[in-house]
Amino acid sequence: xxxxxxxxxxxxxxxxxxxxxxxxxxxxxxxxxxxxxxxxxxxxxxxxxxxxxxxxxxxxxxxxxxxxxxxxxxxxxxxxxxxxxxxxxxxxxxxxxxxxxxxxxxxxxxxxxxxxxxxxxxxxxxxxxxxxxxxxxxxxxxxxxxxxxxxxxxxxxxxxxxxxxxxxxxxxxxxxxxxxxxxxxxxxxxxxxxxxxxxxxxxxxxxxxxxxxxxxxxxxxxxxxxxxxxxx
Amino acid sequence: xxxxxxxxxxxxxxxxxxxxxxxxxxxxxxxxxxxxxxxxxxxxxxxxxxxxxxxxxxxxxxxxxxxxxxxxxxxxxxxxxxxxxxxxxxxxxxxxxxxxxxxxxxxxxxxxxxxxxxxxxxxxxxxxxxxxxxxxxxxxxxxxxxxxxxxxxxxxxxxxxxxxxxxxxxxxxxxxxxxxxxxxxxxxxxxxxxxxxxxxxxxxxxxxxxxxxxxxxxxxxxxxxxxxxxxxxxxxxxxxxxxxxxxxxxxxxxxxxxxxxxxxxxxxxxxxxxxxxxxxxxxxxxxxxxxxxxxxxxxxxxxxxxxxxxxxxxxxxxxxxxxxxxxxxxxxxxxxxxxxxxxxxxxxxxxxxxxxxxxxxxxxxxxxxxxxxxxxxxxxxxxxxxxxxxxxxxxxxxxxxxxxxxxxxxxxxxxxxxxxxxxxxxxxxxxxxxxxxxxxxxxxxxxxxxxxxxxxxxxxxxxxxxxxxxxxxxx
Numbered sequence: 001x002x003x004x005x006x007x008x009x010x011x012x013x014x015x016x017x018x019x020x021x022x023x024x025x026x027x028x029x030x031x032x033x034x035x036x037x038x039x040x041x042x043x044x045x046x047x048x049x050x051x052x053x054x055x056x057x058x059x060x061x062x063x064x065x066x067x068x069x070x071x072x073x074x075x076x077x078x079x080x081x082x083x084x085x086x087x088x089x090x091x092x093x094x095x096x097x098x099x100x101x102x103x104x105x106x107x108x109x110x111x112x113x114x115x116x117x118x119x120x121x122x123x124x125x126x127x128x129x130x131x132x133x134x135x136x137x138x139x140x141x142x143x144x145x146x147x148x149x150x151x152x153x154x155x156x157x158x159x160x161x162x163x164x165x166x167x168x169x170x171x172x173x174x175x176x177x178x179x180x181x182x183x184x185x186x187x188x189x190x191x192x193x194x195x196x197x198x199x200x201x202x203x204x205x206x207x208x209x210x211x212x213x214x215x216x217x218x219x220x221x222x223x224x225x226x227x228x229x230x231x232x
Numbered sequence: 233x234x235x236x237x238x239x240x241x242x243x244x245x246x247x248x249x250x251x252x253x254x255x256x257x258x259x260x261x262x263x264x265x266x267x268x269x270x271x272x273x274x275x276x277x278x279x280x281x282x283x284x285x286x287x288x289x290x291x292x293x294x295x296x297x298x299x300x301x302x303x304x305x306x307x308x309x310x311x312x313x314x315x316x317x318x319x320x321x322x323x324x325x326x327x328x329x330x331x332x333x334x335x336x337x338x339x340x341x342x343x344x345x346x347x348x349x350x351x352x353x354x355x356x357x358x359x360x361x362x363x364x365x366x367x368x369x370x371x372x373x374x375x376x377x378x379x380x381x382x383x384x385x386x387x388x389x390x391x392x393x394x395x396x397x398x399x400x401x402x403x404x405x406x407x408x409x410x411x412x413x414x415x416x417x418x419x420x421x422x423x424x425x426x427x428x429x430x431x432x433x434x435x436x437x438x439x440x441x442x443x444x445x446x447x448x449x450x451x452x453x454x455x456x457x458x459x460x461x462x463x464x465x466x467x468x469x470x471x472x473x474x475x476x477x478x479x480x481x482x483x484x485x486x487x488x489x490x491x492x493x494x495x496x497x498x499x500x501x502x503x504x505x506x507x508x509x510x511x512x513x514x515x516x517x518x519x520x521x522x523x524x525x526x527x528x529x530x531x532x533x534x535x536x537x538x539x540x541x542x543x544x545x546x547x548x549x550x551x552x553x554x555x556x557x558x559x560x561x562x563x564x565x566x567x568x569x570x571x572x573x574x575x576x577x578x579x580x581x582x583x584x585x586x587x588x589x590x591x592x593x594x595x596x597x598x599x600x601x602x603x604x605x606x607x608x609x610x611x612x613x614x615x616x617x618x619x620x621x622x623x624x625x626x627x628x629x630x631x632x633x634x635x636x637x638x639x640x641x642x643x644x645x646x647x648x649x650x651x652x653x654x655x656x657x658x659x660x661x662x663x664x665x666x667x668x669x670x671x672x673x674x675x676x677x678x679x680x681x682x683x684x685x686x687x688x689x690x691x692x693x694x695x696x697x698x699x700x701x702x703x704x705x706x707x
Binding site: 049 | 239241242245251264266269271275276277280590591592593594595596597598599613706
């Protein structure tokens with residue numbers, strides 16, 4: 001049974017990252033089910049394995065002073081931002097012994113494109129860059145890692161009501177000259193994370209051909225029960 | 233010595249970057265232990281080792297980007313226990329046999345067992361070569377090998393359907409296909425027929441075959457095919473054959489099917505009933521979405537996913553049908569692993585689509601297509617033919633109207649789905665033309681009774697006739 005985990009509030013990045021990896025280990029051992037985690041983080045910049053120093057515009061001190069964290073992590077891609085108003089999706093899914101990782105990434109894009117269309121926002125793929133875009137602006141970043149070449153880690157980050165000024169601190173995904181956008185900005189009305197959660201879950205079911213059951217069974221609640229204070 | 237190659241993480245991926253070697257030259261590595269990390273576009277992955285031994289040489293440094301299939305390192309197997317005649321051919325085979333070559337060695341060896349593993353068959357009747365060939369011209373002379381007693385006959389039109397692999401093999405070995413007897417469905421010439429023919433005339437098969445197809449040393453196919461025994465005098469020479477009779481050796485898979493079927497009849501109290509189902513809604517939806525579905529998914533939408541979805545729900549609603557008798561106890565399953573009988577050129581195999589209760593129509597369609605495709609390519613993993621809780625067989629495409637399958641032990645029921653065809657039916661006291669099908673089930677009377685079996689079939693019928701499947705397809 002595939003499962004949807006939806007922790008309330010803002011989930012501190014490190015504990016979410018730790019629990020996601022633990023869940024993937026259990027998935028690999030056959031002790032857990034395929035799971036989609038949908039959550040929000042307090043402000044945090046994460047640098048994937050392909051990050052470069054000049055992709056970080058602000059100093060680490062300035063980032064800390066603004067109330068955000070900086071983390072160096074094990075996913076694909078370069079730098080990105082997570083924070084309040086952004087729907088983060090972590091699919092921990094067994095892609096099987098012959099994974100088509102590109103297909104998986106394209107499917108994640110499809111989920112976001114369809115869910116955004118549900119609220120009237122037309123988004124598209126880019127020929128050159130992973131992610132989901134509105135014109136030249138990225139609305140949803142995607143970065144994935146496979147554990148032992150079969151269990152997916154990390155995922156997508158969809159800007160709903162995100163304060164986009166956070167992105168001034170970095171060159172998102174290492175792409176200079178590309179902008180960022182949010183669903184609310186594009187729709188010219190407030191489109192919240194809460195509004196998007198059921199739509200993304202429904203479209204995930206559709207694209208991946210799985211039914212999701214809501215439940216926390218594979219997610220130790222205590223690790224996530226301490227929401228960090230919303231910043232700014 | 234095993235060559236470690238850049239795996240392919242998808243059909244469109246042509247290259248990858250080495251992020252990090254997790255082992256250094258001289259280190260010991262265990263099978264499946266993470267060996268290195270690669271990055272392709274936005275996906276990073278750990279790659280598990282495909283062999284156990286010593287990492288003797290790293291050929292591509294961290295940070296370098298190379299094409300899929302590029303040799304990255306060498307692993308020298310401890311003790312060289314896998315050496316011998318088969319070893320030199322193995323690396324070449326890894327490259328062609330499986331794109332994700334880091335998994336290839338396990339896949340290949342696993343695949344070797346799959347088709348011969350309990351092929352828990354049902355009564356789906358793929359045309360059996362033995363039957364088909366009795367109608368063919370009487371042999372005038374015997375070919376010089378044991379496995380094929382048919383002489384080069386005058387081959388009719390139906391045997392002219394040749395797979396690209398067969399054509400290629402024939403060209404490589406200089407085989408005149410008119411000389412080869414086909415043992416496949418409808419007398420088709422299979423890869424093994426060609427290899428067997430080559431072996432019988434004394435060529436060295438493995439070298440050339442290894443380059444294009446799984447070599448006989450490790451390949452799944454020979455395990456289930458008539459065993460070529462080249463250069464051995466026919467022991468049980470079909471000396472007295474004549475009068476339209478021929479002697480065909482029983483293949484390994486045939487023996488397994490025979491044992492499994494006979495054992496099922498001996499242990500179970502088989503009973504049977506059937507319902508007639510109006511498939512009009514499903515047929516129309518299929519017709520309407522056919523092209524868009526094919527364009528998006530790359531394969532055709534058949535009736536099987538609809539049926540599997542409907543049966544899965546009916547099993548959850550009637551779990552005793554989804555159960556297993558174990559001595560004094562009955563194990564009732566509240567999940568569904570659906571066995572789906574797939575006929576292929578050498579017989580019948582029942583891959584299992586696990587967790588159909590967690591899938592919608594689209595997921596089931598993709599799962600069935602994947603399993604059926606790999607079953608016919610003989611690339612199933614051993615665990616993919618085990619663990620079924622119920623089985624569906626689908627002789628419909630062969631034109632069967634109604635079938636009485638044999639239960640796939642230790643399950644309690646097997647459902648047969650036959651030909652969907654337009655029939656006149658009475659609806660509201662008028663005669664209408666609708667797409668109709670007979671859906672039948674053989675069930676074990678030790679576990680359930682006729683009332684439950686009928687209820688279950690009625691539920692399947694109701695699901696197929698009333699559900700709106702369109703939403704699941706998202707077309």
